[in-house]
Amino acid sequence: MNLRQWGRDLGLGVRFAFAGGREGWMRAVLTAVGVGLGVALLLLSTALPNALSTRQEREKARQDYSFMEQPPAKADNTVVIADTGTTFRGDDVRGREVEPEGPRAPLPPGVDAWPAKGDMLVSPALKKLLTSDEGKLLRERVPYRITGTIGESGLIGSHELAYYAGASGLGKLVDGPNVTRIDKFGDPDTSPEETDPVLALLNLVVIVMLLMPVAVFIAAAVRFGGERRDRRLAALRLVGADGGMARRVAAGEAMAGALLGLVLGTGFFLIGRQAAGSVEVMGISVWPSYLNPTPLLATLVAVAVPAAAVLVTLFALRGVVIEPLGVVRSAKPSRRRLWWRLLLPVVGLALLYPMLGQGRSNGDFNQYLVVGGVLLLLVGVTALLPWLVERCVARLGSGSVSWQLAVRRLQLSSGTAARMVNGVAVAVAAAIALQMLFAGVDDQYTKDSAQDLSRAQMQVRVPDGIPLAATARKFTETKGVRKVISLGENYVSSLSFDSESGSSLEAELTVGDCGALREVAKLPSCRDGDVFALDGYGYSNDGPKLNKPGKKLYVASSVPGKSGEVTWTVPAGVIKGHSIKSLTGVERGGFLITPAALPENLAPMIGGQLYLSIDESVPDAYEYARNTAAKVNPLVDPINWASTTTSHKFDAIRTGLLVGAICVLALIGASLLVSQLEQLRERRKLLSSLVAFGTRRRTLGMSVLWQTAIPIALGLLLASVVGLTLGAVLLKMTGTPVGVDWASVLSMTGCGAAVVLLVTLLSLPPLMRLMRPDGLRTE
Structure with a gap:
């Protein structure tokens, strides 16, 4: 089979996706929305390293303390800086009083001229706060006249509160605390900072575990409309296509949705990038210009997503016999094999095994082994869950009408149900492992302050x-x-x-x-x-x-x-x-x-x-x-x-995890909702038929809830086992005693269940509309 034939078949699939009428467009758009949400988060992830690097560079560029043992002598190119920073309702305010000592006094980034005595330059966020009723108390503390704003290059985030105020008489305080004289801004120290192996491991694991659910969702999104696609492939065989060509055409359709998803994802990212300048999460804010994806990583996303769509589709159809009169999948599917599914987590554990007990005293952890081991363990969740759902629902029996409808549906298409909750299971497994790791090493980075808060605060x-x-x-x-x-x-x-x-x-x-x-x-x-x-x-x-x-x-x-x-x-x-x-x-x-x-x-x-x-x-x-x-x-x-003090770097990684977890949870909810709507759309005629035969709408609503609840319960059970295992291994790697915070485990599984429940409730109104009698109409 030559590349030209592959190109023709894939191109034919693309044409079917966009020239297949309303049905084809609906399928392509649903796939594109699911893929687009994942692509947007992937692009955001590729932009985060640049955003963090830019924040650090701007922080270094404006550093205003002397790096010499003695500050420079007074000259026409020096300025005296007094640190007058404060805190307002939990938010840090970066404040500086300044006294330039000559016409060549250096200026920090974002400032064109020093303010006169009694005047100040402020960040846009601080100006907004000071001119509002909420800033009345802070105004008493910062009584200077606002004469201008600090430029973007002098701020590390759009919500940063900062000011430079003109002052006099600071020269005589240079030898005291919080006051120094400088002749330039910026940190000249370019020597690499010593890294803590455990913190480096935390950082690496957080990145892998946040991106893994995104990849799972993209893989699931390209398989929207699978049952309808199979019927079209049977018709394609009827007009003379062989099995291989049918599969390649199907891959082309999936690729079309993925390509449209790239376009939508880029649009979602640009909208989110612009909106990022107006929000603050966990005290972190950025300027939109910070969120520029690394060209290499952005190119990798653009190539990997369509390629993944083709590969996932071909892999999904590997066991499907497509004949001119139908698809064999309509019969009872063959039982899924377990051995290769267990092999994935076993190999993952084998990759992590050499690093057990390494701790922080034996050098850095091998990044390739860490990434490979963690990925295989989490991929093992997606491989084991379809087998687990199939085996469990095959043994479920009698019950209410809604229960029987749900169970029979799951028995016929357990793979579809498992794909819906795969991302949730992976996210929960990752969250449990990370929670165990953070809780285990927390006491190494969080110390009691010894301050007696019962006597003073x-x-x-x-x-x-x-x-x-x-x-x-x-x-x-x-x-x-x-x-x-x-x-x-x-x-x-x-x-x-x-x-x-x-x-x-x-x-x-x-x-x-x-x-x-x-x-x-x-x-x-x-x-x-x-x-x-x-x-x-x-x-x-x-x-x-x-x-x-x-x-x-x-x-x-x-x-x-x-x-x-x-x-x-x-x-x-x-x-x-x-x-x-x-x-x-x-x-x-x-x-x-x-x-x-x-x-x-x-x-x-x-x-x-x-x-x-x-x-x-x-x-x-x-x-x-x-x-x-x-x-x-x-x-x-x-x-x-405060009763405790926490390492700044450890706290930064934990904050990054929380910000990333919020984004992933939002993606989970949005993608699940799109997937649920696609499932209901495919079953429109069946639902209308059941209502026409007298089935109560409430019964059908409960059946949809059961169809979601059973797989998610099994998924959360599997996620808990894998998450606890991975968490224990990571703790052993850091040389930390293994302990389980069951309250955190329950809270993580509860969050996953809550997301699924919310998605199910949001899908009920569309479900009611799909049960109308006109759903039986056909052309």
Whole structure:
């Protein structure tokens, strides 16, 4: 058989698809919609690497901190940057105060000219927020006049909240926290970042498991209209075509639908790409220009989808005998063989076996073995499910009329029913395995913060030089703040900081009222004017050695731009106290001083921390606290306490999984609905006949529900087994003890069942219309 003959037969199939009248067009369009949805998601997947890369590049291009040990000296090509970022109702706001020091001061991407003092440039999303009623509280915190917007090249996403505000007097704060001087923007460090093998494995498995259901749906979509197609092929044999030609013509019809699906999929993708700029998912947003598929991957999709349509059709017809008077499939089909279906997951496990116990200490995981093993296990679901459905429905017997109608339909076409739920089963199996893997390694990337949330929920660092007591009073008067614990901090040294001889002994110095000091120590008694020496060591072992009445200790100023030190003499009558875990989970050492015992010359040297107890019943209580902090000093950014801290990369992968899972679930629902409508359309005359003979519509509706419920129940059972197996293997590969979170397994299977139930309910109105008597009319 030469290529010319193949081309003629495939071309004839394409002509049949588009020149077959209304019936042919309907079939081609339904196939194209199913394929198009999958193609759109595939194109989105090929565009995601470019989107993530572009986000990282733009983040690096605007980095504004010095990479040198010492910031550059003031010159006409430098600018002072102060980080005034904040958080508003859970969303990060990237804020910068800027002071250019000369006409050649560098500009970040997206900015054409620096704003004047009191003015600011904002991102479009922040401008929209600040000019709305929802942004009233944030406006108090960002009181600058809006004079322009930041260009797209200076933002990592369309929903990013960011601003640059003009300021003055920042030069004297350069040596302090959150303020630096730079002469250029961007990250010059191009050295490759060290990768964590487990995170790399997570990333790879997430990509494979999200794309696999898409491929399954595309393969199922090209087989829409299979029964009607078989009758047409019999007619083709009647006019002289042989069996091979009939199969190639059928493949051409499928290819026509796939090619139309490519066009629709490209349209869906372009619409979705444009819409992507107006949505934010899990805190991630992109510009439409980010979503440009890699040319090589886009070409691969364009070639692979029509080729897959041809191959899937030829594979589906391999056991079908097409004769001039009919198709043998109308008789009882031969029983499906099990051995080769079991071979797929067994080979998949064999590929993953060499990496069991590898963990993160034995190098990177073999990408080819991981991809091959995971793919074969998931493909095994699609191969085993038709066999499982066939064997189970063959044993189902008597019941209600709706049950019998459903069972008989499944017995005659169990393969069609299995194809409908294959994608759901694959998605659920992948979700269960991923959930097990994420839950297993979670404790490696999520740590307890040691912060005591029962005593405080927010921490505020008060810059040195700002009166701590006055600041604490402002927070006490703030709406939504229940209690303020104020602790001043510095360090004492046995030697002057200018001394070059000997080694110095150092200890902590903590200032606070009796209530605050009892948060860090157990005190026998306390009144204003007392001084305490703690038996704990804190960050050093020197505290007890310095507790000698009359000993002179030195305290240095840590105020940016202000040098000097003062002497503090250890007074007589120092009371001993016992260290306990403080609010931050650590024990302090050194000395505790009440305000009345603090020498006047030492007070300016004390910076400190405020720990706020927030009344969460007050709406926007955290925002009121942040507004107070901004009034104290724009550089003050309160920190929300959390019981745990999570690795940024691990959290990013998990976020990517959730975003991808939402897209795949949407595809599952849409493709299942299209498939269900195609099944009902093919059975229009049968449904109308049953109604004409007196079958109740409710009975037919229930039969459709049973036809969906039985395969999905079997599919979810198989998915659970494969998902648990794959999850256990992946955990063994990472060197993590195997554990099953049954609540997560049930939630994953419940999501799959809910999608199918929703699709079934949405298909009931079309079902009612198809049961009308005019469905019996023919021409």
